[in-house]
Amino acid sequence: MTTPTSEQGRLLDHSYDGIQEFDNPLPRWWVWIFWATIAFSAAYTLIPGNAMRGPGRIAEYNAAMAEAARLHPPAAEASEASLMALTNDRQALAAGKQVFVTTCSPCHRPDGGGLIGPNLTDDYWLHGGTITEIHHTITNGVLDKGMPNWGKILKPEQVTDVAAYVYTLHGSNPPNPKLPQGVLAPREK
Numbered sequence: 001m002t003t004p005t006s007e008q009g010r011l012l013d014h015s016y017d018g019i020q021e022f023d024n025p026l027p028r029w030w031v032w033i034f035w036a037t038i039a040f041s042a043a044y045t046l047i048p049g050n051a052m053r054g055p056g057r058i059a060e061y062n063a064a065m066a067e068a069a070r071l072h073p074p075a076a077e078a079s080e081a082s083l084m085a086l087t088n089d090r091q092a093l094a095a096g097k098q099v100f101v102t103t104c105s106p107c108h109r110p111d112g113g114g115l116i117g118p119n120l121t122d123d124y125w126l127h128g129g130t131i132t133e134i135h136h137t138i139t140n141g142v143l144d145k146g147m148p149n150w151g152k153i154l155k156p157e158q159v160t161d162v163a164a165y166v167y168t169l170h171g172s173n174p175p176n177p178k179l180p181q182g183v184l185a186p187r188e189k
């Protein structure tokens with residue numbers, strides 16, 4: 001067995017299963033840095049301007065989120081009045097028709113008479129036939145029934161335009177319509 005040099009520290013006098021251990025102290029400079037970091041952390045926490053000052057990180061986060069919401073307001077919910085106004089807006093209806101023919105017709109037929117999706121021209125509605133209900137269905141879809149959520153796919157104006165266009169299809173009586181689905185909800189007036 002070799003005798004320890006001074007760099008290896010001294011051999012401790014315990015022995016476990018014949019295994020002995022040197023006491024190798026860490027270098028003094030290392031230990032001083034270690035204590036210094038602890039002292040620094042305590043001072044850093046307590047000095048004003050750090051942990052003890054300001055509204056706190058949660059309040060700061062909320063303030064930042066509120067500021068972001070102010071700068072980027074969510075698209076205004078389409079109101080019934082604004083949607084009804086689009087039903088008299090030729091340009092909006094033309095744009096809505098374009099969206100309908102390209103995007104919706106595979107399931108609802110170009111004339112809205114219904115195919116995979118229901119007839120959109122009759123008085124029967126699964127999800128409501130008011131313009132806000134139609135807009136809601138188009139925006140959110142009926143995913144488990146195969147109606148996509150167009151609010152995530154189309155631009156907001158495209159959704160409002162196509163909702164207005166669908167609303168105007170009512171009563172157009174296309175030939176060979178799909179059989180009624182949903183509840184009878186005739187339009188007032």
Ligand code: HEC
Pocket residue numbers: 099100103104105106107108116117118120124125126127128129134137138142145146147148150162163166181182
């Ligand atoms: C992939 C096929 C598919 C496409 C494409 C599709 N739909 Fe549908 N749509 C459906 C199905 C299926 C339903 C019926 C959902 C149910 O059974 O609840 C439906 C329901 C609807 C309803 C509700 C009808 C009611 O009776 O309440 C509206 C309104 C509607 N779709 C509009 C549209 C518009 C507008 C588009 C194009 C932007 C579109 N859909 C594109 C399949 C489709």
